[in-house]
Amino acid sequence: MTDPLFPLLYILVFPGFLFLLAYALILEYIDRWITARMQNRVGPPWFQPFADLIKMLSKEVIDPAGIDRRLFDAAPLVALAAVMTAFIYVPVIGSSPFAFEGDIVLVLYLLSIPTIILFLLGWLSRNVYAAMGGIRTVTQLFIYEVPFFLALLTPALMAGSWSISSIVAWQQQHLWCAILQPIGFIVALIGLQAKLERPPFDIPEAETEIVAGPWTELTGRRLAIMHLAVDVSLVVGSGLVAAMFLGGPAFPWSVEPGWLAGLSGLIVFLVKTFCVLFLLSAIKVATGRIRIDQLNDIGWKYIATAALVQVALVLAIQSARVIP
Amino acid sequence: MAHVVIPVGPQHPALKEPVNFRVVADGEKIVRLEIDLSYNHRGIEKAAESRDFIRVLPLLERVCGICSHSHATCFAKGIEELMQLEIPQRAQYIRTIVAELERMHSHLLWLGVAAHEIGFNTLFMWTWRDRETVQDILEEISGNRVNYNMNEIGGVRCDISPEQAGSILKRLPLLEERIGEYVKMAKSQRTMLMRFCGVGKLSRAEILRYGAVGPTARASGVDYDARRDDPYLIYNTIPWNVVTDEDGDVFGRTKVRIGELRESLGMVRYCLENLPGGPIRVQAPKTAPSGGEILSRYEAPRGELVHFIRTNGTDKVERLDIRTPTLANWTSVAAALVDQNLADIPVIVAAIDPCLSCTSRLVVADRKSGKTGNISWNELRNGVCRIRPGSNRI
Numbered sequence: 001m002t003d004p005l006f007p008l009l010y011i012l013v014f015p016g017f018l019f020l021l022a023y024a025l026i027l028e029y030i031d032r033w034i035t036a037r038m039q040n041r042v043g044p045p046w047f048q049p050f051a052d053l054i055k056m057l058s059k060e061v062i063d064p065a066g067i068d069r070r071l072f073d074a075a076p077l078v079a080l081a082a083v084m085t086a087f088i089y090v091p092v093i094g095s096s097p098f099a100f101e102g103d104i105v106l107v108l109y110l111l112s113i114p115t116i117i118l119f120l121l122g123w124l125s126r127n128v129y130a131a132m133g134g135i136r137t138v139t140q141l142f143i144y145e146v147p148f149f150l151a152l153l154t155p156a157l158m159a160g161s162w163s164i165s166s167i168v169a170w171q172q173q174h175l176w177c178a179i180l181q182p183i184g185f186i187v188a189l190i191g192l193q194a195k196l197e198r199p200p201f202d203i204p205e206a207e208t209e210i211v212a213g214p215w216t217e218l219t220g221r222r223l224a225i226m227h228l229a230v231d232v233s234l235v236v237g238s239g240l241v242a243a244m245f246l247g248g249p250a251f252p253w254s255v256e257p258g259w260l261a262g263l264s265g266l267i268v269f270l271v272k273t274f275c276v277l278f279l280l281s282a283i284k285v286a287t288g289r290i291r292i293d294q295l296n297d298i299g300w301k302y303i304a305t306a307a308l309v310q311v312a313l314v315l316a317i318q319s320a321r322v323i324p
Numbered sequence: 325m326a327h328v329v330i331p332v333g334p335q336h337p338a339l340k341e342p343v344n345f346r347v348v349a350d351g352e353k354i355v356r357l358e359i360d361l362s363y364n365h366r367g368i369e370k371a372a373e374s375r376d377f378i379r380v381l382p383l384l385e386r387v388c389g390i391c392s393h394s395h396a397t398c399f400a401k402g403i404e405e406l407m408q409l410e411i412p413q414r415a416q417y418i419r420t421i422v423a424e425l426e427r428m429h430s431h432l433l434w435l436g437v438a439a440h441e442i443g444f445n446t447l448f449m450w451t452w453r454d455r456e457t458v459q460d461i462l463e464e465i466s467g468n469r470v471n472y473n474m475n476e477i478g479g480v481r482c483d484i485s486p487e488q489a490g491s492i493l494k495r496l497p498l499l500e501e502r503i504g505e506y507v508k509m510a511k512s513q514r515t516m517l518m519r520f521c522g523v524g525k526l527s528r529a530e531i532l533r534y535g536a537v538g539p540t541a542r543a544s545g546v547d548y549d550a551r552r553d554d555p556y557l558i559y560n561t562i563p564w565n566v567v568t569d570e571d572g573d574v575f576g577r578t579k580v581r582i583g584e585l586r587e588s589l590g591m592v593r594y595c596l597e598n599l600p601g602g603p604i605r606v607q608a609p610k611t612a613p614s615g616g617e618i619l620s621r622y623e624a625p626r627g628e629l630v631h632f633i634r635t636n637g638t639d640k641v642e643r644l645d646i647r648t649p650t651l652a653n654w655t656s657v658a659a660a661l662v663d664q665n666l667a668d669i670p671v672i673v674a675a676i677d678p679c680l681s682c683t684s685r686l687v688v689a690d691r692k693s694g695k696t697g698n699i700s701w702n703e704l705r706n707g708v709c710r711i712r713p714g715s716n717r718i
Contacts, residue, residue, distance in 0.1 A: 038446065039445060039446045039449040039450070040449055040450060040453050041449060128328065128329075128330055128331070129330075132328075132330070132666075199443050199444075199445075200443070200515050202443060203667070206443060206667065207337045207338075207443070208337055208338035208440065208441045208442075208443070208670040209338065209666065209667050209669065209670060211336065211337055285446050286446065287444065287514070287515045288439065288442040288443050288444030288447075288513075288515035288516055288519055289442055289443030289444070289515070289519070289667075290515055290518055290519065291518075291519065291665055291667045291668070292352060292667065293352070293665065294518055
């Protein structure tokens with residue numbers, strides 16, 4: 001932290017923007033490839049997400065009649081900016097240098113921004129499918145957000161810290177939270193799947209029902225940037241779950257010299273996010289889309305209850321002082 | 325939320341063919357819906373009147389890309405009955421084999437489409453892959469994958485050699501295994517059960533009132549199948565069962581179709597193993613008797629298909645009227661959709677396996693005078709019409 005250049009490099013090059021953008025597209029490719037292989041298809045070539053991004057960026061932007069153009073241009077950028085900011089606090093090669101007490105709350109808040117933006121886009125589109133999609137987006141938000149937050153706060157409760165990096169450090173000394181809190185881990189995975197609007201929670205953009213939901217009127221670079229924002233959310237989300245439940249980038253042994261420690265941390269981060277992505281892809285492939293009323297039932301009856309049970313268990317363990 | 329009118333179609337991702345629903349919804353609940361059919365009228369009935377019997381069969385195959393053999397067979401067996409032709413046993417067996425293979429590929433296709441409508445793309449990809457096996461078999465028999473062109477008035481065009489029969493029989497176990505897999509999947513896959521059970525329910529009485537046919541009717545406990553109740557080809561001599569179900573919802577229709585997949589497979593196997601010898605066609609007379617009228621019924625994959633044929637002593641038909649199963653099923657869809665969720669529209673519509681282009685009919689109506697009439701072939705060709713098209717499209 002002594003070098004004044006270091007924070008700038010951390011934000012802009014590694015593991016900030018440049019690495020993040022590349023990794024987001026790679027993760028999208030891996031997701032598409034896994035899905036394709038499980039569905040008995042060949043799948044896209046590795047550069048497909050890059051090619052899609054460049055193509056969409058160069059396409060004409062079509063304005064639906066009667067929309068606020070500036071707002072429509074700005075909204076996807078806000079979504080992308082929010083999730084990219086969130087990534088700064090996710091430990092990648094070790095503890096984040098920007099970590100502070102309470103950054104988990106900030107990250108969770110920033111991760112919700114793309115969903116709100118999608119609702120806004122749907123509402124502003126002046127299109128019946130987009131409006132329906134927007135309403136579904138926000139309805140779904142109210143269903144999964146509570147269990148997701150509760151599930152991600154249980155490791156914080158256990159570690160007695162509100163900083164992601166200290167929770168990672170706590171897990172290094174004790175055990176992975178996925179082992180200590182299996183229910184919370186599962187709830188977090190389900191919540192992440194719902195947040196990313198992947199099957200079975202792709203209700204807001206249900207293709208066969210409401211065309212593309214809030215995405216219907218997005219074209220050209222707006223679509224490209226919004227798409228990128230979702231890809232980055234995937235990285236941030238899987239990185240966050242890896243940090244909170246799977247011990248983050250911490251390597252089990254101390255490694256010398258420093259650069260090797262950083263490299264091993266990065267490899268551990270890549271492997272763990274990949275594992276989370278694999279689980280998410282498996283859920284995506286194995287399910288169809290459920291209805292919003294069914295999600296409402298499941299979400300509040302079972303998922304929220306499971307999250308509450310997990311919190312209660314953690315509190316019980318804490319008061320019994322089983323783990324020092 | 326106030327009532328919202330949501331247009332579905334004529335262009336919409338859930339639809340493979342153009343149709344227009346105006347769905348009046350209260351939030352996510354459907355209050356009412358209006359169907360506007362017939363964006364794809366192709367004038368096939370009229371065109372059939374100007375072609376002789378040899379050339380009309382390829383035309384009729386093109387009524388539908390999925391049940392092409394159904395239309396050709398339905399017409400051929402009607403004309404043959406009018407001509408009082410006795411078709412050789414072997415030809416009847418081959419027609420049955422192709423018909424049941426067609427049913428299999430149609431039902432596999434449907435299963436995939438239904439899964440896609442609920443966003444379960446994995447099953448969609450899997451069934452369509454397995455459907456390729458059926459298509460390959462059909463290609464091996466007839467040389468074509470979609471419009472097989474197997475029928476001729478008086479028999480079939482291609483024979484099945486013993487080697488072909490052997491190679492087809494070798495591929496059936498794989499299909500059987502896959503079908504077994506889908507039976508298991510349909511009974512245990514959570515999201516499928518959630519989206520199919522209790523959705524689009526129609527009681528037996530409703531089915532009878534709206535005159536629905538095929539798997540849609542059989543899923544509501546209507547024990548009717550033209551293959552058994554008005555037997556044609558060799559269906560009354562080979563072992564098979566009519567599959568029915570009591571559920572009456574989309575899940576019931578799925579079960580009926582998967583059951584029919586199994587039955588069809590058994591029939592194909594039986595026919596191939598017991599293929600009688602002899603010729604595959606007889607010489608048919610050039611003309612059909614004057615004043616002959618016949619209603620030819622056929623159980624297509626989607627339900628009962630009806631061809632009404634009137635002949636006039638020439639080598640062409642005087643009138644051909646085609647009633648496709650989709651037309652019989654439409655009203656039941658409109659009834660099944662009321663009070664359902666908006667999200668269930670695609671799957672309820674898909675549950676009857678609609679084939680829209682086959683269903684398109686055109687009646688030209690003059691709004692002012694209330695006169696209705698048909699368009700002649702020449703008018704259709706030249707694009708001029710005596711009566712202006714109005715809104716009374718049926």
